[in-house]
Amino acid sequence: MAKMKYSIFSLLRQARDYHRGWPKAWRSPEPKPSYDVIIIGGGGHGLATAYYLAKEHGITNVAVLEKGWLGGGNTGRNTTIVRSNYLWDESAHLYEHSLKLFEGLSQDLNYNVMFSQRGVINLAHNEHDLKELSRRGHACRLNGIDYEMISAEQIKQIAPIINISKNIRYPVLGGSIQRRAGNARHDAVAWGYARRADEFGIDIIQNCEVTGIDIENGRVTGVQTTRGPIKARKIGAVPAGHATVVGNMAGLTLPVESHPLQAMVSEPIKPVLDTVIMSNTVHVYISQSDKGELVLGAGIDGFNSYAQRGSLDVIEHQLEALCDLYPIVKRLRIMRTWGGIVDTCPDASPIVSKTPVEGFYMNCGWGTGGFKATPGSGWVFAHTIAQDRPHRLNEAFDLKRFETGFLIDEHGAAAVAH
Amino acid sequence: MLLIECPHCGPREQTEFTCGGEGHIVRPDPATATDAEWGHYLFMRKNPKGLHYERWFHAHGCRQWFHAARSTVTHEIFAIYGIDEPPPAIDANKAGSR
Ligand SMILES: Cc1cc2nc3c(=O)[nH]c(=O)nc-3n(C[C@H](O)[C@H](O)[C@H](O)COP(=O)(O)OP(=O)(O)OC[C@H]3O[C@@H](n4cnc5c(N)ncnc54)[C@H](O)[C@@H]3O)c2cc1C
Ligand SMILES: [Zn+2]
Numbered sequence: 001m002a003k004m005k006y007s008i009f010s011l012l013r014q015a016r017d018y019h020r021g022w023p024k025a026w027r028s029p030e031p032k033p034s035y036d037v038i039i040i041g042g043g044g045h046g047l048a049t050a051y052y053l054a055k056e057h058g059i060t061n062v063a064v065l066e067k068g069w070l071g072g073g074n075t076g077r078n079t080t081i082v083r084s085n086y087l088w089d090e091s092a093h094l095y096e097h098s099l100k101l102f103e104g105l106s107q108d109l110n111y112n113v114m115f116s117q118r119g120v121i122n123l124a125h126n127e128h129d130l131k132e133l134s135r136r137g138h139a140c141r142l143n144g145i146d147y148e149m150i151s152a153e154q155i156k157q158i159a160p161i162i163n164i165s166k167n168i169r170y171p172v173l174g175g176s177i178q179r180r181a182g183n184a185r186h187d188a189v190a191w192g193y194a195r196r197a198d199e200f201g202i203d204i205i206q207n208c209e210v211t212g213i214d215i216e217n218g219r220v221t222g223v224q225t226t227r228g229p230i231k232a233r234k235i236g237a238v239p240a241g242h243a244t245v246v247g248n249m250a251g252l253t254l255p256v257e258s259h260p261l262q263a264m265v266s267e268p269i270k271p272v273l274d275t276v277i278m279s280n281t282v283h284v285y286i287s288q289s290d291k292g293e294l295v296l297g298a299g300i301d302g303f304n305s306y307a308q309r310g311s312l313d314v315i316e317h318q319l320e321a322l323c324d325l326y327p328i329v330k331r332l333r334i335m336r337t338w339g340g341i342v343d344t345c346p347d348a349s350p351i352v353s354k355t356p357v358e359g360f361y362m363n364c365g366w367g368t369g370g371f372k373a374t375p376g377s378g379w380v381f382a383h384t385i386a387q388d389r390p391h392r393l394n395e396a397f398d399l400k401r402f403e404t405g406f407l408i409d410e411h412g413a414a415a416v417a418h
Numbered sequence: 419m420l421l422i423e424c425p426h427c428g429p430r431e432q433t434e435f436t437c438g439g440e441g442h443i444v445r446p447d448p449a450t451a452t453d454a455e456w457g458h459y460l461f462m463r464k465n466p467k468g469l470h471y472e473r474w475f476h477a478h479g480c481r482q483w484f485h486a487a488r489s490t491v492t493h494e495i496f497a498i499y500g501i502d503e504p505p506p507a508i509d510a511n512k513a514g515s516r
Contacts, residue, residue, distance in 0.1 A: 255461035
């Protein structure tokens with residue numbers, strides 16, 4: 001299906017006609033009786049998987065089944081931090097691959113994903129933080145990933161609103177910065193992938209919940225959905241917070257647990273912050289959106305939950321830390337808070353893997369930090385499905401690691417939930 | 419936020435407690451367990467959407483452990499029972515398993 005190319009000229013042409021001529025960005029087809037590949041979950045990761053199946057592997061007889069609306073899950077709920085400063089080689093390579101894809105994504109998708117490499121700063125509040133950050137920094141640089149340690153004064157220069165006084169409960173002793181990191185527009189990532197996947201003829205089917213997975217002789221044959229049964233030779237599941245629910249349909253038990261994760265925005269104010277600052281120890285992170293809202297992220301609730309809302313005490317805890325670190329925010333009002341359900345893994349690393357069921361592939365466990373990985377995750381998952389074996393970049397992220405003990409412990413790099 | 423009925427102290431705010439995750443996980447004999455069994459014991463979780471039997475710890479109170487049967491969809495707590503008691507039968511539909 002030939003699509004309109006988005007450009008300054010199409011924008012001008014549409015502006016002249018009062019924006020009445022924009023065509024739909026993707027179709028809303030009825031499900032076909034069968035597909036080569038079905039992707040369960042129309043979040044960013046699922047849509048990216050579909051796109052790379054077509055683009056990199058020439059597989060276009062594909063459907064993406066989404067129980068709600070596109071990007072209505074964690075894709076549209078996250079605080080959009082993108083970075084690749086992870087500790088272990090396996091993660092560093094995977095997240096860095098994703099960051100590189102982000103760097104060219106707007107051009108590749110012909111869709112402005114508003115990727116802004118405004119830098120991400122991590123704060124250190126004690127000796128241990130300093131050591132953890134510099135250890136991670138050395139590891140990153142060995143992996144060719146940009147990473148610098150910076151002093152409290154340098155941080156103050158970049159972000160004047162921060163309080164670096166020695167007289168607060170958790171003073172800022174210094175930190176690290178990844179300058180190529182930043183954030184992107186979350187919806188645009190989902191929509192951009194959807195539009196391009198649709199262009200390849202891939203069917204994106206919303207309001208279609210998968211309720212069962214058909215297996216014959218240890219091999220998938222199709223799915224049951226709220227819009228009827230659909231056959232498929234291969235199935236890739238990318239259901240994020242519902243990983244266990246979908247995994248159970250294929251008879252799998254997974255090491256993930258579902259928890260609410262919250263975020264919020266303040267009322268909009270003039271530009272005060274042009275970078276992203278995170279703190280593991282006091283657990284708060286902050287950036288400013290183009291609209292001027294301060295985007296603030298909290299932690300997860302300690303109990304399992306599938307309700308897309310978290311507890312108030314988590315927000316309180318986070319805002320206390322925020323007021324200490326950035327005193328000017330004290331009198332701002334919070335405009336919106338919301339929650340998403342994240343699939344946390346014991347080692348804070350994802351699972352992108354084949355499973356004991358032939359033709360069934362699982363991509364989950366990204367927990368609190370998978371937005372940054374959207375392009376990379378889709379890219380390696382497409383490879384895994386198309387070739388029926390993992391790519392070099394994701395072979396360590398196998399389900400088997402919970403048996404072999406080869407865990408990829410990223411609790412340091414993923415400590416603050418983002 | 420939850421209001422949790424500690425079996426020893428009565429109803430208290432959730433912030434006084436920490437959740438200890440899934441209950442009733444049986445530790446296999448490390449001398450005979452296979453890698454798969456041991457991995458399953460350490461890492462695999464039921465994580466149900468609906469009725470969840472879980473452990474709680476009254477960290478800022480009596481510092482005792484106990485069990486709760488709770489819905490992970492509505493957060494309703496159906497039963498509180500001792501740390502050494504077996505899980506009570508609860509109608510899964512009531513717990514909103516979907
Ligand atoms: C508050 C918050 C802040 C975050 N901040 C960051 C951040 O700053 N940086 C970062 O990198 N990450 C962040 N994350 C994590 C990130 O959002 C997730 O890891 C990531 O979006 C997961 O991507 P996804 O596309 O797989 O998930 P989703 O967008 O959740 O997609 C999964 C989709 O599967 C669908 N689905 C589930 N079950 C079925 C079924 N049975 N049938 C059909 N469809 C189904 C769901 O409806 C959903 O749309 C944050 C998350 C939250 C909640
Ligand atoms: Zn008590």
